[in-house]
Amino acid sequence: MSRARVLLLNPALGPLDYRVPRGMDVAPGSIVVAPLGPRQLTGVVWEAESLPSAGEVGDNRLRNLVGVHDAPPLPAPLRRLIEWTAAYYLAPPAAVLRMALASASALEGGRSITEYRATGRTPERTTPQRAQALERIGERQGLVRELAAIGGVSDAVIRGLVKAGAIEPVEVALDSPYPVPDPNHAPPVLAEAQAAVAADLAAAVDAAAFQPILLDGVTGSGKTEVYFEAIAAALRAGRQTLVLLPEIALTEPFLRRFEARFGVAPVAWHSDLRQSQRRRAWRAIASGEAKVVVGARSALFLPYPALGLIVVDEAHETSFKQEEGVPYHARDVAVMRAMLEGIPVVLASATPAIETLHQVEIGRYRVLHLPARYGGADMPDIAALDLVADPPERGRWLAPALVAALAETLERGEQALLFLNRRGYAPLTLCRACGHRFQCPNCTAWMVEHRLVRRLQCHHCGHLMTPPTACPECKAEDSLVACGPGVERIADEVTALFPEARTAIVTSDTIWSPARAAEFVARMEAGAIDIVVGTQLITKGYHFPELTLVGVVDADLGLQGGDLRAAERSFQQIAQVAGRAGRGEKPGRVLVQTFDPEAPVIRALVTGDADGFYAAETAARRDAGAPPFGRFAAIVVSSEKAEAAVETARLIGRAAPRVDGMQVYGPAPAPLAMLRGRHRQRLLVHARRALPVQEVIRDWLGALDWPASVRVAVDVDPYSFL
Incomplete structure (x- = not known):
């Protein structure tokens, strides 16, 4: 050239x-x-x-x-x-x-690097910042700036700890080879139905042709063990495998299961990796040395030279949709990568997305079923608790029937899980004297109280403040009151009801890394936890044989707002958390607290009529021309100046093309009208499925000019409508 x-x-x-x-x-x-x-x-x-x-x-x-x-x-x-x-x-x-x-240092030649780790020695002069850094760093190591980020302190604090002997340098070889998984290490004993599906998946790998497959199995049916046999087939063929997981917190339990089956851990790729680990993984992937990679959605774009299989685990999960930067959906891009590579892609889920089921219905995807739990375990019994007929005591959030079930479970020496998809102690703090509500100064959102760490936090931009002792508006003392429950408040209630019970809170605030997830799993498996109070982080991927009771604290929470996928998402979330119960020999029980037991979502969960629920939801989507039968694209206009955002949004709205089969709604203030200090306006494009909406939007926006201070972002196939 x-x-x-x-x-x-x-x-x-x-x-x-x-x-x-x-x-x-x-x-x-x-x-x-x-x-x-x-x-x-x-x-x-x-x-x-x-x-x-x-x-x-x-x-x-x-x-x-x-x-x-x-x-x-x-x-x-x-x-x-x-x-x-x-x-x-x-x-x-x-x-x-x-x-x-994704790793700039990976483009350089082989070498070693100096990282740092805690020595276990306490420095003579201990400041609050130094104590915080050492506590958060624990056994982790990394560059100075990486440890500073982990510890939430400045680089200077870390360097001071190095001088004080509390942190020491360690030389790390950057390109040491990864061990190769052995497909014959410990083949599992599969049930007849599992073995048939595993053989089908292995045959698809051997065929080395594009084939999208939905692996539809109930919770506890052994989907992971089944697709492990497809991975074994790829290993025997000398091909690479990519397994996508929706949360990095799930990575550690997966690595343990993988190592038990194949003798060594796979190569991990996620945001918690140190720079040296990312560099080593990238080069091993790009050279073909890394045979199996497990990672978050970003692992999808790594340069695999010999890809033979892609697995998207928990494929229904909304966290596969990236909201920042390039707003892609990893499930859909995984299917496209498999097509371009000419290989099979397996979408594994107990509660598949309606979009995926539609692809099965029209014959584009194959479906393989695992209708029963492995080892003869029964699905849990699910019952709705009517909060109108049987309300909690005043100032409490757990209904009497759920409290009684918790007591019975603890008496039998078994474990329980309470699910509430709301972090912190309370979603809103207000003054009972004047009604002042604490709102984020950067976002149109309430500040969430986190009582364990004594702070108010915005869950959109991360803004923090210390809870004041007096109302900043009317100056009234001791007038601030927490409104509504978060997981911390439920944990407090559990402690008050069962002071002897050992309780753990599981959210992204407490399980922020694979190592923390591994620590939690070890405590659960050792029986060191009696009651888990958790958010959606606990709803998937975990297998605890002694966990026999699941209580859903607020089943109505996910149905609030105008999200077109609200009912589907609530069904998936509650079905997934229900699936944590009774996975061993002991029977499971699920109690769902709701103010509307006759709501279609609740009825479908209680009666086990998933097919009926999906059919009704699909029919409603078809009637509305909503995905997968129609298409949406969001155009979000933002600026630090409200007038600039409004004016640009109006400019875009006035220039909207008249296209048969396409409507444009708006502009209007976004539900989150301010985010991270930027005012936001939103237009929504609704088009028929066959319309090339990207071409229309590209030509439409490409003909317009707006101020450099205004950002215009397009989200094709949006999942968030905020």
């Missing part, structure tokens, strides 16, 4: 052409260093026909490429995936490319 088209890691730029110096060997996919003004940027060589440039530049005006990184080139299927994702989600290709090159 004498000239090369390069996609730089700068979303503001399109592809640029460069001259390839004599002696430099580059091809499509090569990761190069290119000059841009006085800077040098990383980029990837691309096919000119795939990424047209703004205008042709003569050879005599081209600048030379500076160099080629010592890293394998990005494979062609990944380059096609980047192009598709950028086009479908209306994102700059460079923003998608950045996810593929």
